Amino acid sequence: MAEVWDAVVVGAGIEGSVTAFHLAKNGCRTLLIEQFPLPHSRGSSHGASRIIRKAYVQQHYARMMNEAYPIWEQVERETGTQLYMKTGGLMVGPRSSKQLAETERSLSGAGSEFERLSSDDLKLRFPNLSFPADYRAVLDPEAGVLKADKALRCFQDLFVKYGGRIHDEEKVVRIDPGDVVTVHTSKSAYKTRKLLLLPGPWAGKLLGPLGLHPPLKPVRISVLYWREKQPGTYALKKGFPVFVDHTTLHKYGLPCLEYPGIFKLCYHSGPVIDPDDRDGVAGSRGNQEIVRMMCDYVRKHFPGLESVPAIQESCIYTNTPDEDFILDRHPQYRNIIIGAGFSGHGFKLAPVVGKLLCELAMDKQPSYDMTPFSLDRFHNTATPQAKL
Ligand SMILES: Cc1cc2nc3c(=O)[nH]c(=O)nc-3n(C[C@H](O)[C@H](O)[C@H](O)COP(=O)(O)OP(=O)(O)OC[C@H]3O[C@@H](n4cnc5c(N)ncnc54)[C@H](O)[C@@H]3O)c2cc1C
Ligand SMILES: O=C(O)[C@@H]1CCCCN1
Structure with missing residues (x-):
């Protein structure tokens, strides 16, 4: 049998x-x-890196992360492999951002620490970022990069x-x-x-x-990497944090890791695709527009990066509404x-x-x-x- x-x-x-x-x-x-x-x-x-953070709008994820961290650490110990690099995580957005306020609420509710940064703090602590005066940030000290x-x-x-x-x-x-x-x-x-x-x-x-x-919608994400004008500006070794911008649809970034001197900064959306034809016509549709929008974004907010992507890769999200x-x-x-x-x-x-x-x-x-x-x-x- x-x-x-x-x-x-x-x-x-x-x-x-x-x-x-x-x-x-x-x-x-x-x-x-x-x-x-x-x-x-x-x-x-696939890929070398992912963001790990407790800073979530939804409290159920902030709470689940309290249990996820010790399991990540246990796997590191059991395999003798470093998987988590603590960098801190910077969530930026307009002062009026509901998402930032809810993130603070869910971090508090989950018993996790965070720092509230004013626009002046943001300028002082991260001089290589440029955001308008009505912006603020939440810093999640436990956030970092996972070696995916x-x-x-x-x-x-x-x-x-x-x-x-x-x-x-x-x-x-x-x-x-x-x-x-x-x-x-x-x-x-x-x-x-x-x-x-x-x-x-x-x-x-x-x-x-x-x-x-x-x-469920499978969505193609353009994974974009940007060269530093001055090597080391956004380096993990120099303590540059992982980054999420909560203005409208998110942009997010990870300090240089997989390619030395190159920062990963992506847009949290893309065209709906068939996973068996990720890079076909549907997947390419809109890509140029996304890249153009991200070039503008880099020019405005990351003055230490070249504003044309150095490397482009693809990955797929599977989104629920x-x-x-x-x-x-x-x-x-x-x-x-x-x-x-x-x-x-x-x-x-x-x-x-x-x-x-x-x-x-x-x-x-x-x-x-x-x-x-x-x-x-x-x-x-x-x-x-x-x-x-
Ligand atoms: C660009 C990008 C950035 C991201 N950033 C972050 C981040 O910073 N932090 C974070 O926490 N998450 C992040 N994510 C999300 C995270 O990576 C995904 O949620 C996670 O990888 C989903 O894993 P999965 O196992 O569901 O899917 P997959 O990795 O796609 O695994 C599904 C597997 O099933 C296999 N399969 C499917 N059908 C069959 C079949 N019929 N027979 C056999 N095998 C089959 C597939 O081949 C595939 O290997 C990111 C994702 C992307 C794309
Ligand atoms: O899971 C994360 O932390 C990131 C945040 C931004 C969008 C992509 N995923």
Whole structure:
């Protein structure tokens, strides 16, 4: 008789890899299936860096981050790899910004420290930034950079260390629900008691045949890097923080890390695409406009950077209308668990996302209120609004 797995996880991005790690660590015999050869750069988890911060508008994420940090540290210890570099995080916006006020409220509510910077403080502390006199900032002292590609590898290595199996270059092509689910791939078929779907931008393609159509939009993000005029101006070593601008749709930046002397500064939006054709016609549409807008932005606010990007790469967000994640069971097939819609901010939270999905798979009471992450919230048509 075919072997029955305790759990099969589909998708070896950061969310699937961390979920698989928690399952294996909790004694579940787990198989992690990935369509592409690992590592790859076609989904959402590639690249050297991501922002980690507690400064969130939504308090549920600020609270979850209190648990995420110790797990990141534990993985660093267990693998002997530095993954987190503390830089502090600067959230800027107009003095009247509701988002900044709510960020302060949620940091306080989560028991986390922060500093409030006036326009004068901002000028004094960060002379290489230029913002109007009616701007202010919130500084999150615990924020920093995660070494993303290393982090992904660490979680996959630990998963294998705890007895998990990874099958890459194997695409899931059909799912037959049941008390024991059958997962058909391009190479084989597997039986499992619990199936966890973490397919990133491909979520729509896997969920549709299971009768689920949540309003998910895969969006192509241009990852833009800008050369310093004077090397070292925005360097991590010199203590330049990670940065989020809360004016209208966000712009965000990370101090020079992956390419020496080159600062990463991106726009938190882009064209809706098919993940199998990320850089095709739809993906390129609007890119020139975004680059032009970002050139203007750099000229205005980052006077120490060349105002033409030195490097351009791509990555994909999978957005929900309210930018909250989906972490839930299939409403009909309760042993199928879904993690999707990480809306461009899921990396830092993956340690807690994985823990919650593992709890659902092991039929334990989840450690957090799952209401913000429920699939059925979309029946009430959430108002689209950039939050973070
Ligand atoms: C430019 C950019 C900047 C970001 N910045 C930040 C940040 O600063 N901080 C932060 O916290 N987050 C950030 N994020 C968000 C974060 O990176 C994502 O939320 C996270 O990587 C999502 O991971 P995932 O595992 O859901 O998706 P993915 O990494 O895409 O993983 C899904 C995997 O499933 C596989 N798969 C799909 N379908 C199948 C199938 N049928 N069979 C087998 N395998 C399948 C895919 O190949 C893929 O490997 C950023 C994202 C981008 C794009
Ligand atoms: O998750 C983050 O911290 C960043 C903030 C800005 C948008 C992209 N993601």
